[in-house]
Amino acid sequence: MREINITLPDGSKASYPPGVTVTEAISSWHKEKLKSAIAARINGVSVDLSRPLQNGDALELIDVSSEEGLSILRHSISHVMAQAVQDIFPGAQVAIGPSIESGFYYDFEYGQAFAPEDLEKIETRMKEIVAAKHPFQRRELPREEAMAFFRERGEPYKVELINDLPGDVKTVSLYGQGGYVDLCRGPHISSTGKIKAFKLLNVAGAYWRGDEKNKMLQRIYGTGFATDKALKEYLHLLEEAKKRDHRKLGRELDLFQINEDAGQGLIIFHPRGTVLRNLIEDWEKKEHKKRGYEMVMGPQILKAELWKRSGHFDHYRDNMYFTEVEGQSYGIKPMNCLSHMLIYKSKIRSYRDLPIRYFELGTVHRHEKTGVLHGLMRVRQFTQDDAHILCTPSQLNAEIRAIADFVGYAMKIFGFDYEVELSTRPKDSIGSDEEWEMATAALKEAMRDNGMSYEINEGDGAFYGPKIDFKLKDALNRKWQCATIQCDFTLPERFDLSYIGEDGEKHRPVMLHRVILGAIERFMGVLIEHYAGAFPLWLAPVQAVLLTVTDKFIPYGEEVLGRIADAGIRVEKDFRNEKLGYKIREAQLQKIPYMLVIGDREMESGQISPRQRDGQNLGAVGVEAFTSLVREKCARFE
RNA sequence: GCCGAUGUAGCUCAGCCGGUAGAGCAACUGAUUCGUAAUCAGUAGGUCCGCGGUUCGAUUCCGCGCAUCGGCUCCA
Numbered sequence: 001m002r003e004i005n006i007t008l009p010d011g012s013k014a015s016y017p018p019g020v021t022v023t024e025a026i027s028s029w030h031k032e033k034l035k036s037a038i039a040a041r042i043n044g045v046s047v048d049l050s051r052p053l054q055n056g057d058a059l060e061l062i063d064v065s066s067e068e069g070l071s072i073l074r075h076s077i078s079h080v081m082a083q084a085v086q087d088i089f090p091g092a093q094v095a096i097g098p099s100i101e102s103g104f105y106y107d108f109e110y111g112q113a114f115a116p117e118d119l120e121k122i123e124t125r126m127k128e129i130v131a132a133k134h135p136f137q138r139r140e141l142p143r144e145e146a147m148a149f150f151r152e153r154g155e156p157y158k159v160e161l162i163n164d165l166p167g168d169v170k171t172v173s174l175y176g177q178g179g180y181v182d183l184c185r186g187p188h189i190s191s192t193g194k195i196k197a198f199k200l201l202n203v204a205g206a207y208w209r210g211d212e213k214n215k216m217l218q219r220i221y222g223t224g225f226a227t228d229k230a231l232k233e234y235l236h237l238l239e240e241a242k243k244r245d246h247r248k249l250g251r252e253l254d255l256f257q258i259n260e261d262a263g264q265g266l267i268i269f270h271p272r273g274t275v276l277r278n279l280i281e282d283w284e285k286k287e288h289k290k291r292g293y294e295m296v297m298g299p300q301i302l303k304a305e306l307w308k309r310s311g312h313f314d315h316y317r318d319n320m321y322f323t324e325v326e327g328q329s330y331g332i333k334p335m336n337c338l339s340h341m342l343i344y345k346s347k348i349r350s351y352r353d354l355p356i357r358y359f360e361l362g363t364v365h366r367h368e369k370t371g372v373l374h375g376l377m378r379v380r381q382f383t384q385d386d387a388h389i390l391c392t393p394s395q396l397n398a399e400i401r402a403i404a405d406f407v408g409y410a411m412k413i414f415g416f417d418y419e420v421e422l423s424t425r426p427k428d429s430i431g432s433d434e435e436w437e438m439a440t441a442a443l444k445e446a447m448r449d450n451g452m453s454y455e456i457n458e459g460d461g462a463f464y465g466p467k468i469d470f471k472l473k474d475a476l477n478r479k480w481q482c483a484t485i486q487c488d489f490t491l492p493e494r495f496d497l498s499y500i501g502e503d504g505e506k507h508r509p510v511m512l513h514r515v516i517l518g519a520i521e522r523f524m525g526v527l528i529e530h531y532a533g534a535f536p537l538w539l540a541p542v543q544a545v546l547l548t549v550t551d552k553f554i555p556y557g558e559e560v561l562g563r564i565a566d567a568g569i570r571v572e573k574d575f576r577n578e579k580l581g582y583k584i585r586e587a588q589l590q591k592i593p594y595m596l597v598i599g600d601r602e603m604e605s606g607q608i609s610p611r612q613r614d615g616q617n618l619g620a621v622g623v624e625a626f627t628s629l630v631r632e633k634c635a636r637f638e
Numbered sequence: 639g640c641c642g643a644u645g646u647a648g649c650u651c652a653g654c655c656g657g658u659a660g661a662g663c664a665a666c667u668g669a670u671u672c673g674u675a676a677u678c679a680g681u682a683g684g685u686c687c688g689c690g691g692u693u694c695g696a697u698u699c700c701g702c703g704c705a706u707c708g709g710c711u712c713c714a
Contacts, residue, residue: 105709113642204709205641212711216641219709247707251649260687260705319713364714369639370705372712384714460713469714481714519714550671577671585675599673611674 004055009033016053023049023190025059036226037061038069038194039187046072048138048187064226074099076136076189077126077198077224078106083180084125085110085220088118094182095157095208095217102234102477103223107206109157114218119200122220126198133193134178138186146172150183157208158183197231198224244475246528247375253533253590255524255541256376265373265380267521272541275570277520279539280527281361283413283637284385284517291406293359293387298339300363304329306338309494311430315463319366336362337513340388341495344509349499354509355391355399361520362386376525377480383520389512390497393438396510400446400468400485403514407470407483410516413637414527415536419479420452421469423460430464431490439487440466442510462513464488475529482518482526534591534613538634544626545592546573546608547583549599556603560596560623567627571596584611596626 003015008029016025022040026033026049040047041060046068053059062069078097081104085092089110097106108114141149143162150158161183162172175184177192189195200222208214225231242248250256255273262268269277285295301323307313312320312334321332333339340358349356363383372378391399411418422443425436443466447454454468461467470483488511491497498506517523527539537543544564548557554575564571572592574583580597587595597609607620621629 116643202708203642206710207640210711212640216710218641221709258706264705366713369712371639371641371710373706378713382714484714515714517714522714547674549673552671579671579677580673582676583674588675595674597674601673609674615674617674 004053004057006053006056007058009060018055019052021050021052022047022059025053026061033061036064038064038072038189046187048136049190050135050138051187070226071099072187073189073195073226074104074224075184076192077195077222078104079136079175079177079180079182079184079188080126080129080192080195081122081200081220081222082106082108082182083129083178084122086180087125088121089114091154093155093157096161097182103201103221105206105219105221107208107217107219109208109215109217114203114220116203119203119220123198123200129178130192130195132178133191135191136175136177136188138173138175138188140171140173143169143172146174146183149174149181153181195224196226197228198222199231199235238476241475244529244532245375246377246474246525249528249533250376253528253541255528258375263380264370265368265378267376267379267381273524275541276535276539277524280517280520280524281385284361286638287406287410287516288357288359288385288387291357291402292355293357296340296343296358296360298333298336298342298360298362301325301330301332302338304331307331310338310491311464311494315428315430319368321365321367332365333362334364334366335513336360336364336384336386337388337491337511341491341497341511344390344497345495349390349509351392351499351501351507354499355389355395357387357389359385359387376521376528377474379519379521382522384515385517385520386513386515389514390492390499390509391512392499392501392507393510396442396487396512397446397449399512400443400487401450403485403512403516404446404450404452404468407485407516410483411470411472414530416472416526416530418482419471420447420454421457421460421471422447422454423457423462423467423469425466426459426461426463428463429461431493435489435493436466439489442487443468443485462486462488464490465513467513472526472530474526475532480522480526482523483516484514484518486513488513535593537593537630538637540591540593541570542572542590542592543570543630544572544594544596544610545583545587545590546571546575546596546598547580547587548575549580549597551575551577553598553600553603557598560598560608563623564596564627567624567631569627569630588613594626594630 004018005013005015006025008014023034037049039062040049041062042051042057046062062072064070064073075098082094082097085108092108092110095107097104147159147162172183173186174181175186175188200220202221204219205216206219208217223234225234253272254270255276256267256269259268304313304322316334320334323330323332343358344356361383363381365381368378368380389399424440465486465488467484467486469481471479472482473479492509492511497509499509501507546557546561548554557573557575561571561573584595591613593613595611597611602608602620605620607622608626609620610618610626
């Protein structure tokens with residue numbers, strides 16, 4: 001029999017007997033590579049290590065250290081988990097079980113709820129399966145046979161999955177290990193024995209196929225890594241992330257509360273939280289003014305009739321609150337655009353006036369479902385740094401690009417990385433196809449011109465137009481939408497907005513809805529987690545605290561306090577009869593940037609000794625030297 | 639809204655099989671006058687989330703509600 005030629009991962013060629021598998025080929029090449037190899041790619045297609053090679057195949061290895069390798073490992077662990085669940089809970093039906101960014105999950109239908117304690121039992125069983133070193137075996141079946149197979153095994157979800165495959169799919173692949181068989185494209189690891197480190201994390205409900213009309217299944221989340229060390233590191237990271245939770249820090253740093261008696265999703269800002277919020281808002285006002293925005297303010301409630309005209313009543317009603325005033329129905333605003341359009345309409349506009357940029361720190365109310373509320377991130381009343389830009393179609397591109405630059409600038413100031421998505425037309429929407437296409441194209445072009453990369457989020461646009469969304473991540477890597485740019489041809493139409501063009505004729509302006517930080521509440525939540533509560537100097541609610549060594553220095557301390565406060569620095573005092581170490585510890589836990597120590601030496605020389613939050617002592621300095629240092633450090637932000 | 643878990647002092651948490659509750663920190667009082675992450679002692683503090691039910695008796699068992707947490711769906 002003639003040998004077949006293979007291109008090895010390093011580009012070299014080798015000949016093997018026909019039917020040679022990936023594992024066999026690699027064994028004779030660099031055997032040690034098999035230790036950390038999870039799967040392989042043949043001519044660019046991911047396959048199992050047991051896959052036989054054909055003449056002319058180009059072979060690559062997928063190592064467990066690669067993103068794809070880890071994902072394959074986790075996917076295999078999810079199969080092992082499914083096996084363990086069915087061993088312990090006979091009759092549990094399996095739905096889907098993919099690997100995800102930080103691990104994997106598997107969805108099950110089972111008569112009773114899995115308790116958190118059950119996870120331990122499942123883990124124990126999984127360890128047995130791993131110890132047994134069951135090989136993962138692939139086989140292919142015609143789709144009809146596969147459907148019959150799963151029907152017989154009492155797995156209706158698998159039957160449905162196969163049934164919904166595209167018509168041209170004639171065969172499907174199954175993977176089995178230790179008596180468990182799953183519908184799966186693969187590839188998988190060669191044996192359960194390759195699994196070294198995993199942990200089941202939590203149980204949650206999840207709708208079948210993500211549709212709330214469908215049955216709710218039970219989802220078990222877990223994670224897995226190539227080594228025990230990596231797993232431990234990840235679990236440690238999770239613990240650390242919990243310490244950054246803005247809800248925890250909000251209480252510890254006395255920033256805000258959410259009070260059960262006051263209502264869900266409603267934020268009550270404490271003095272320090274209010275300082276932080278005002279600093280952010282002041283920064284916004286300054287930056288908007290620089291960029292040609294005019295500040296405006298609209299009312300909190302507007303007649304329901306007006307919301308009908310805008311389309312909100314038909315398309316956004318479920319999220320709105322209504323109230324009645326002297327027999328008239330009013331809608332509490334969920335968005336700020338209506339007032340802004342009325343301002344535009346208050347007089348005849350010329351093309352020379354455009355673009356017009358109205359900016360409002362607009363407080364809105366939206367009825368969010370109970371289960372989605374989340375600290376500052378998802379609330380029922382929030383304030384947007386909202387603006388509406390009315391411009392001619394030819395100005396659109398420059399306006400969108402300027403906003404995107406503004407967002408980029410803001411993110412740099414606050415130190416964030418972000419992801420960009422383009423959200424297209426949703427099912428429930430207003431406007432013509434043509435308008436949607438123009439609007440979507442305008443957003444795409446502006447992003448292209450700005451050299452931005454983005455993902456497409458199909459069908460996730462606002463009901464009146466497509467949008468560019470900027471997403472920030474919280475401590476647990478959950479994404480939150482903050483900035484957004486929405487292009488709208490339809491509301492100007494509905495409100496009959498116009499301007500007089502060069503030709504003396506009436507024309508329709510285009511409207512951009514946009515926020516930079518988004519909801520101030522949400523932004524603060526992300527900000528708190530981003531800095532773990534240790535705000536940069538310019539944002540710190542308390543920038544410095546004066547600490548006396550003993551009571552003796554209180555009069556001098558009071559004098560210094562006055563001088564520092566007069567310099568515009570947010571300073572507090574801790575003149576309590578406690579040891580210095582105690583006061584330092586407390587200031588440290590409050591994450592105050594500067595602790596200013598006052599004792600004998602300082603009183604004599606008329607100085608203070610600043611200690612930085614990072615533990616560094618600056619030594620004795622004059623009060624004015626300190627205040628100018630702080631002012632200098634804040635100058636570029638204020 | 640849906641699935642699951644949780645709800646005890648300001649905070650973090652104990653509390654067995656039903657017999658009306660404890661610790662540490664914080665607070666308050668006193669002593670100490672102290673130099674860069676916790677001085678000592680004492681005192682006070684609770685509708686055990688709420689409302690019903692079972693029981694001689696419920697923080698504990700059951701039901702309903704409210705809220706929080708993790709997800710799903712939905713969104714800034």
